[in-house]
Amino acid sequence: MKIVIDAFGGDNAPNEVIKAVRKAKDELQVDIILCGDEKKIKNTAKELSINIDDIEIIHAPEVFDVHEQPTKILKEGKNTSLAVGLQALKEGKGDAFVSAGSSGGLIVGASTCVGRIRGIKRPSMSAMLPTISGRRIMLTDAGANAQCRPEMLLQFAVMGSAYMKCVKGIENPRVGLLNIGAEETKGRELELETYQLLKNAPLNFAGNAEAREVPTGNFDVIVSDGFSGNIVLKLYEGMGSMFKKKLKGWFSGFFGKLSAVLVMKEIKEFQQLMDYKTEGGGIILGVAKPVIKAHGSSDKKAFFHAIRQAKLCVEGNMIVEITRTMEELKGD
């Protein structure tokens, strides 16, 4: 298996990417293609005293700026490490792609250059959320498609379900539709119509999921449009950071520190639960090959786990599962 990597995506590129790539090559039994300025990659590896002789490099002289208009990836940006990497994926040089660069550029580039799975209208950008159950669950669109139609949400559900099955090993993922009430009659036209589509789809549809149920882990897949999903994701971040600040305040000073020592194990477990770095990144679902969006601020650890996630998507035959369910839907 060969994973194509954007060496110049994210705040800590290329240093942390190169560190992560070395670790992945050594521990995950995958081959790697690094895309980016060859000279810079080699110099950085040398500075870091990391041997990359066994890692292929495809030269790409430019970097796609994170503030650039996403559609520019198609023409003006075609010599960037992001575009060159996606092109390599398209040409079959690798089996999956990982980048910590521009989300928009990645979605537009992957969708247009690599292409979509047959029948998929729009790829989604999915995110994994921690829950109190200890398991992580999938939010189908965390911001790629602000405005959706019911058939798009149905496809997100199919793709999310396939990911949870193939990558997380959940036999029959429980799918919930993000909504403002449990009853079938709740929500906007979008939810009312989507509910009917989901009910009749070859999925384990468990009904509407109110936002308060997201952190419980009662559902494996939360189906959302990109607007509502983005609100969930960012409020998760915001609330998490609010509680972190509170905890930090409590456990400072003499008595606070003493108190913290007494519950250290529990606090560490909780921090681990909330740590996005061990999960991987966002998943661009609907593209013909696995594409992972690592967090923009990824360090070695986070980027390594994004590579691991890409490997699991390939190994688990996620694309085959999505394609199969899409065929099944079409046959209905």
Add this chain to the structure above:
Amino acid sequence: MKIVIDAFGGDNAPNEVIKAVRKAKDELQVDIILCGDEKKIKNTAKELSINIDDIEIIHAPEVFDVHEQPTKILKEGKNTSLAVGLQALKEGKGDAFVSAGSSGGLIVGASTCVGRIRGIKRPSMSAMLPTISGRRIMLTDAGANAQCRPEMLLQFAVMGSAYMKCVKGIENPRVGLLNIGAEETKGRELELETYQLLKNAPLNFAGNAEAREVPTGNFDVIVSDGFSGNIVLKLYEGMGSMFKKKLKGWFSGFFGKLSAVLVMKEIKEFQQLMDYKTEGGGIILGVAKPVIKAHGSSDKKAFFHAIRQAKLCVEGNMIVEITRTMEELKGD
């Protein structure tokens, strides 16, 4: 000032309502009209050894069921304590109304029976959210209007701003539009158009508010449609309950309890911050008189604070302020 109260709304009615009403009459210098089955009210007061001789009762033989279709409040439900209370408000027998009963029934009833402020298209159901700053902020619609038009969001902003000014004493409330990015070009058509309306309105509009900023307290008013707002409110509840469970787990057992003792003051402060009972209830904004929706599970304390909130709306001349700004908008 006279506050009209639905004696039979909520899970703990009429007992907790009667207790709260006694406390309000004694401590808030307000007169009270209780609506509901007169015999039951008097018997309950007797059982509780609470003197209600100085409290007016308007007899209403029925109770509006919380699972009932909201529109039924207008005909089939017109003899319920909820409808009779709203009718008393309309007829000028009181200055504000408080109920812990059906949200839907309250919104439909208030909007139709009491009537809307001139120019207001749809009343909103606003909620107050705790923030790390210690202050509470307003979410303009927590679920009443799942589908909104831009001019509705503009009106929500005007009403939310008036509440924060008149009731919470904030001179120039910072208004933020709930959105998926900070830039003016982010969001759906709804947000794009609303942004332009807010920019030109007589409000302290501070731009888009991403969901992660909600718990920081950087904004006083978060303008949202009822769908997105409901997601924010319920995820707040869900995340809060997740952290509460975690804390409970940490601070149990010998070392945990010892640890808790050391940070008791801080934990108590935090619990107080998150306690909805001291804030009051949701506010039905846009109706011609102040209407407060107390939490369905309100106890004496929560219901008392809802009455207090109603009093503050009247004292602060909130309706006058909304009417004034609506006139100003019309004059543009």
